[in-house]
Amino acid sequence: MGKMTRKISKVAEKIFSIKNCGDHKNIKIFGRDIFKFNRNISIKDRLILKFEPSLYVGISDGLTLQLSFSNICNCKCKFCCEQNIVYSKEKEDVIPDKWLYEDFLVLYPRTNHLVPTYGEITVSKKSYEFLSYINKNYPEINVSTETNGIAFCEKWAKLASENLMRINFSLNAINESKYRETVWNQRDIFPLIMNNLDNYCRILKEDGKFAFKPSASMVVNESNYQTIVDFIKLCLKKELQIIVFLMDIKLFSSDCPNNNFLYDTFITLMKIEKLIKDRVFLNYKLFVPVKDLSKLQDIVDKTCMEDLRNEYSDIVSMVKNFKTLHEIHNERSLIRKNLKKKPYSYREELSGTTFHQKTYHGKMICENPWTHLRLRPNGDSAPCSWFPYKESQNVKNYMKNNLIDFNAYFNNNYRKLLRLNFKRHKYFDCMYNCPASKDRYGKNF
Ligand SMILES: C[S@@+](CC[C@H](N)C(=O)[O-])C[C@H]1O[C@@H](n2cnc3c(N)ncnc32)[C@H](O)[C@@H]1O
Numbered sequence: 001m002g003k004m005t006r007k008i009s010k011v012a013e014k015i016f017s018i019k020n021c022g023d024h025k026n027i028k029i030f031g032r033d034i035f036k037f038n039r040n041i042s043i044k045d046r047l048i049l050k051f052e053p054s055l056y057v058g059i060s061d062g063l064t065l066q067l068s069f070s071n072i073c074n075c076k077c078k079f080c081c082e083q084n085i086v087y088s089k090e091k092e093d094v095i096p097d098k099w100l101y102e103d104f105l106v107l108y109p110r111t112n113h114l115v116p117t118y119g120e121i122t123v124s125k126k127s128y129e130f131l132s133y134i135n136k137n138y139p140e141i142n143v144s145t146e147t148n149g150i151a152f153c154e155k156w157a158k159l160a161s162e163n164l165m166r167i168n169f170s171l172n173a174i175n176e177s178k179y180r181e182t183v184w185n186q187r188d189i190f191p192l193i194m195n196n197l198d199n200y201c202r203i204l205k206e207d208g209k210f211a212f213k214p215s216a217s218m219v220v221n222e223s224n225y226q227t228i229v230d231f232i233k234l235c236l237k238k239e240l241q242i243i244v245f246l247m248d249i250k251l252f253s254s255d256c257p258n259n260n261f262l263y264d265t266f267i268t269l270m271k272i273e274k275l276i277k278d279r280v281f282l283n284y285k286l287f288v289p290v291k292d293l294s295k296l297q298d299i300v301d302k303t304c305m306e307d308l309r310n311e312y313s314d315i316v317s318m319v320k321n322f323k324t325l326h327e328i329h330n331e332r333s334l335i336r337k338n339l340k341k342k343p344y345s346y347r348e349e350l351s352g353t354t355f356h357q358k359t360y361h362g363k364m365i366c367e368n369p370w371t372h373l374r375l376r377p378n379g380d381s382a383p384c385s386w387f388p389y390k391e392s393q394n395v396k397n398y399m400k401n402n403l404i405d406f407n408a409y410f411n412n413n414y415r416k417l418l419r420l421n422f423k424r425h426k427y428f429d430c431m432y433n434c435p436a437s438k439d440r441y442g443k444n445f
Pocket residue numbers: 073079080081082117118119120121146147148169170172217218219246247248249250
């Protein structure tokens with residue numbers, strides 16, 4: 001290019017330019033952004049987003065509000081996947097009061113499910129106050145949360161029982177020595193957690209609400225996978241009927257190539273699931289870092305029940321007097337109805353906080369782009385726990401009259417495009433093997 005041509009093109013660029021900027025193409029006139037569009041969206045889809053009325057949903061009913069409430073914690077789990085966890089109240093990064101008590105007021109009447117999570121809810125200075133406020137003013141909302149159990153004292157147990165909360169105890173170990181080896185090397189923590197769990201179960205029993213017994217979970221990695229069967233037995237001894245195994249997120253990383261133990265782990269869980277699935281829900285098909293889970297399932301499907309009963313006879317006898325999961329769900333539904341809680345389906349009851357599906361043209365699709373809001377204290381948001389946070393989805397970008405404009409937020413192009421793609425069974429950006437994207441996963445949800 002000659003000198004003159006370069007000069008002319010520079011001047012022309014100052015007047016008018018189209019540039020790639022991350023996902024977007026920017027059209028500038030006289031250096032100012034005039035138009036910005038996502039270059040990964042076809043022209044046809046752009047027109048659909050603009051003109052298809054069904055993609056506009058206002059603020060849907062049946063919302064799940066998953067609040068990354070506070071980053072404070074009282075435990076130092078070796079495997080913790082959360083970033084920015086702090087241990088002193090001065091450094092706590094908590095959702096602003098203005099959001100909880102003003103901006104979100106438009107959401108609460110449409111919320112079915114509130115999920116405060118992130119650090120340790122029981123040590124956050126505002127969480128008890130906030131959940132008491134919800135219990136008093138919006139008792140119809142179903143609340144679920146997770147705790148490491150260390151500070152789940154009588155006052156939390158009573159609030160949880162009164163509100164019919166779904167509580168998950170992240171026990172993560174079968175006894176104190178394993179706890180100190182694989183979770184946190186601190187004396188007397190595990191017995192304290194078990195004591196709090198026992199007290200909570202006692203209070204639920206006294207209140208006639210033992211159907212709302214907590215679930216318990218364990219993060220599985222190479223340090224503890226041999227203990228999964230004992231972990232199940234420990235939970236069954238406490239009469240718990242939902243047991244969650246979370247595969248350590250680090251197993252997804254390429255620095256951790258030795259994941260072969262996972263095949264045995266999954267086979268064992270599938271076998272026990274096959275034996276006791278009417279009475280105990282083993283929730284382990286999350287974050288599945290193996291490709292051919294359905295092949296493993298086929299192997300287990302072919303095993304003879306009699307052989308399994310012999311292999312796990314102690315487990316079979318531990319559950320024989322348990323109510324079935326359907327009976328538990330019916331009992332919970334009745335108690336919820338009497339206390340005017342919003343209904344909760346059997347599927348939701350079991351599958352946890354992030355799986356919500358709906359029927360579309362006779363097939364199940366994930367409902368999250370319609371109804372799920374995951375929110376961090378800094379305003380970053382996502383339609384699911386397993387989704388990347390995008391800069392454009394920070395709720396502070398949607399302010400109107402000093403309040404978050406949730407109508408504009410839920411109907412922005414990103415949300416609309418996800419709705420469009422999910423209707424087409426296209427789950428870009430979704431978690432590998434996600435049970436909610438059923439057509440990717442196969443038959444085993
Ligand atoms: C980050 S914690 C926050 C709630 C609470 N502090 C607790 O531990 O239950 C939420 C859940 O993530 C699980 N978790 C933590 N680190 C994990 C990891 N590396 N992989 C998978 N799950 C993990 C915890 O066991 C817990 O059940």
